[in-house]
Amino acid sequence: MILGFIGTGKISSSIIFGIFKSKLKIKRIYISSRNRNIAKKLSKSYVKIKILNNNQDIIDKSSVVLLGVTPNVGYKILPKLEFSKNKKIISLISTINLDKLKKITKSKNIVRAIPLPPIEIKKGPVIVCPPSKFAKNIFKHVGQVLEVRNEKLSYKFWSTASLMATYYEILNTSSKWLNKKGINKKLADTYVAELFLSLSQDALNKSSQGFKKLVADSQTPKGLNMQVLNELKKGKFFTKFTKALENVNKRVSK
Numbered sequence: 001m002i003l004g005f006i007g008t009g010k011i012s013s014s015i016i017f018g019i020f021k022s023k024l025k026i027k028r029i030y031i032s033s034r035n036r037n038i039a040k041k042l043s044k045s046y047v048k049i050k051i052l053n054n055n056q057d058i059i060d061k062s063s064v065v066l067l068g069v070t071p072n073v074g075y076k077i078l079p080k081l082e083f084s085k086n087k088k089i090i091s092l093i094s095t096i097n098l099d100k101l102k103k104i105t106k107s108k109n110i111v112r113a114i115p116l117p118p119i120e121i122k123k124g125p126v127i128v129c130p131p132s133k134f135a136k137n138i139f140k141h142v143g144q145v146l147e148v149r150n151e152k153l154s155y156k157f158w159s160t161a162s163l164m165a166t167y168y169e170i171l172n173t174s175s176k177w178l179n180k181k182g183i184n185k186k187l188a189d190t191y192v193a194e195l196f197l198s199l200s201q202d203a204l205n206k207s208s209q210g211f212k213k214l215v216a217d218s219q220t221p222k223g224l225n226m227q228v229l230n231e232l233k234k235g236k237f238f239t240k241f242t243k244a245l246e247n248v249n250k251r252v253s254k
């Protein structure tokens with residue numbers, strides 16, 4: 001398989017790092033020279049990577065093209081590029097919908113995907129819309145492919161995917177608090193990362209039971225977990241949390 005990446009930024013490079021840790025058979029990966037530093041780092045790390053300065057060359061030489069640019073750049077550069085009618089395209093762009101993408105690229109073989117940076121360690125969900133054999137055959141090697149038929153519903157995952165920074169801030173706040181109370185930073189960081197990793201793994205194993213049960217099971221009546229949860233609820237933490245999801249939803253559904 002020959003892959004081409006238009007835009008060599010955070011998400012493209014995360015996918016590429018994941019692919020080279022996986023069993024996906026790759027003949028070559030063409031990447032754009034932007035971002036220059038990331039492109040250089042990737043080409044130094046893997047002999048199968050070749051940097052091309054011209055986006056059209058990347059498209060012409062690849063069997064599957066991944067669009068890893070921001071929406072503004074996408075609107076600017078895609079109309080000037082030519083995609084053959086059957087070119088397989090995976091758009092990673094957040095806010096250009098399938099209709100527009102089909103019109104701009106004139107390709108019928110186009111799908112949207114939402115991978116996340118942990119794809120770099122072959123972890124995490126990858127939303128693919130609509131279901132697509134070629135996209136699944138790539139992403140199944142680097143993450144958990146979740147196919148969504150309805151595009152409007154697939155947008156909803158942009159909101160939950162936008163919880164990443166907040167999640168890391170919860171880890172950061174917890175570790176900083178421990179550190180302030182006298183625990184050394186390395187111990188605090190390790191403890192917090194291990195704590196949340198174990199909780200997430202346990203939640204995944206038990207997801208069929210429903211998360212509500214996990215919330216209930218992790219509280220002793222009048223215990224410490226109950227105290228924190230109630231304090232946060234009183235402070236409208238979860239109301240604000242849901243509001244933030246709604247606001248991202250409004251932004252990506254336009």
Ligand SMILES: NC(=O)c1ccc[n+]([C@@H]2O[C@H](COP(=O)([O-])OP(=O)(O)OC[C@H]3O[C@@H](n4cnc5c(N)ncnc54)[C@H](OP(=O)(O)O)[C@@H]3O)[C@@H](O)[C@H]2O)c1
Nearest residue numbers: 007008009010011032034035068069070071092093094115
């Ligand atoms: N980051 C995530 O977690 C994530 C997850 C899923 C989807 N996405 C989506 O994926 C897209 C890319 O996000 P990102 O976080 O990877 O952004 P990013 O790190 O800013 O990457 C965008 C890349 O596009 C390059 N670029 C700019 N103009 C270009 C051109 N004319 N031709 C080719 N490349 C050009 C930029 O190069 P320069 O640095 O040289 O300008 C940069 O390397 C966005 O639409 C985003 O919503 C991101």
